[in-house]
Amino acid sequence: MARVKLTDVTKTYDDVTAVNNMNLDLKDGEFITLVGPSGCGKSTTLETIAGLTKPTSGEILIGDREVTNLPPKDRGIAMVFQNIALFPHMDVYDNISFGLRLRDYPKEEVDERVEEAARFVELDGMLNRMPDEMSGGQRQRVAIARSIVREPDVFLMDEPLANLDAKLRVNMRTELQRLHKQLDTTIIYVTHNQAEAMTLSDRIAVLNTGELQQIASPLECYNQPNNRFVAGFIGSPSMNFAMSTVGEGRLETGGFDVDFDIAAVDGVGTGDRVEMGIRPEDIYLTENSEDALDPSDPIGVETDVLEPMGDQIFVYLKPLTAHDDTGMGEAEQREGLLMSVDPDTDIAEDQSVEVVFDRGQMHLFDADTGDALSHGVVKGTAATTESGEDSAQVD
């Protein structure tokens, strides 16, 4: 068990910067997830912590030791890989005991620890199997047993569930949670799967193009995203965005206007260009507007395609009118919106409906930098706005 601290870690390959000035400070026993799209530098960050890649500059601390230049074997870490990476020429026992045998542990202790680890991942009785005789889930458990048997200070997991089928993935996710609860070890987990990130972690670190966008609890990332990237990346389906201009008491996008009190949002004045964002679940049909914290005036739209998901219906909405005074292209003017409604809602395709936005859940982002300006655009949410601004400073 140990804390992990990255200070100004940068990794460049020739002319590509994979990780740029990464600062992370992980508490002892914390489960932290690095998320981001492909190529965002999350795996590279993990590799620098593991010691498989040497950072171009910066410093890495595990516990109180500086490990920047130590080889992987001396860092007190264990790692679970996306491709599982069991040694195919060794049976389960040899795979799990590999690290212990390299460190010359006495035979009895090796046996004891391997048995214990195998019991922990429910693989007892399979110690003589070869990896190619096992299923994907069993192999992944062997890999986990191999990593816990040495009792490392930090676990690194590089998309460990990515190659498993959907059902197994959910099972293993639960097992990982159990593992964290029982071992109480620092875990750094890399994934591009949001569900894993949201359900498993104490904190999520969102990365993009090698830079840390936000590090906060899953709910904070969801409700108070630092910037447009985090807002769009966290949450499925993704948040609706619309470029808009601040008008007199309203927000004018290409296809619709949303009324709001400009005075409620600091630093926004009439004529400013901002990007508004609203999640599908924060758009309501007018008849359900009482469910919204702070409903806007009704907005006329037309339904496009419905996607019934069972527990909810995703409704694609097309704006009815297009303003001509925004100076935006036709395509941008008629950007669609996604709304989620209860499955028993009476709604059909190609139908004119009126919807309201929950202004308490509307986000405004700077049109140029993408930084969050406000979470919620009503007076009562000023506190949220404040903390949102605060977390926007975390970098």
Place this chain on the structure above:
Amino acid sequence: MSIDAQTHEDAETFDDRDDEESKSPIKQWADDWIRNPEKAYAVMLVFMGGVLLTTTLFPLYWLFAVAMAEPGQSNIPLIPNQIDLSAFIVIFQQVPFARFMFNSLFYATSVTVIVLLVASLAGYAFGRLDFRGKMPLLFSLLVLSFFPPATLFIPLFRAFNQQVPMLGVFTLPVELYRTPGAVIAPISAFAMPLAIFILTTFYSQIPDGLEDAARIEGTTRFGALFRVIVPLSAPGVATAGILTFITTYVEFFFSFLMTGDRASDWAPIVNGVLAFQTRYTTRYDLQAAASLVAIIPVAILVVVAQEKIISGLTQGALKE
């Protein structure tokens, strides 16, 4: 129209029958084979197989026939008059043939060990690392392997025997001539490029994840190479090793010229075979027997290696 067609059809059948009658046996034979290609394949298989077996096995049989003949007999019958295996014992009594064999096996083993060790390191670097000048280096290795070894004999002989300064810079500390080093060093160098190319290919195919896993678990890069990469590349290592072993064992030029004639001078097996040739007589029967004995180690190796050269070891190891 219909009459025309009729006539035409008739003409065709007529022509056919005409052909059938006028065809020579060879033509009919060819026709039959074209219609039944499997017949042709079967005949070809027997024929080619027969040729191959005859050309490869007959020399061995002929050696055996010579070994069975009386000493000094020049007219060797196709079928030996008597089966007398005493020649196979005499060769060990008349000359220290076992020592000659040991010398050659010693060369082959040492060269194989050296080549596999060095080529493994080189193969790891070329196959798994990215570094500047990788391609030029590999290319120069390829170019070097095209040099006929004989062209390097004179300079090497002088360096080993007369201890002239190499490159005008340094002399070898000891005289290598008539020592195993004079054979092992150059042959290792000549066998190296091929082994490096084989191992580079194999090592580059081992997934990075396995090496990373080994390093995280506690090995160094070297440890990962010898504990994980080499065992998983067993077919490649076996191939490189066997090729090197056989090349060295049957090597004539350097092993003959860099050593003395006597077994105690580290002479190779070819000297053992030639030892039955004196100024006045040549015991062809003993030479034949010695040649047959000399083949045995390589024959055993090939038989054993066939079992060893197996792949599919990495199958199912990784989900990619």
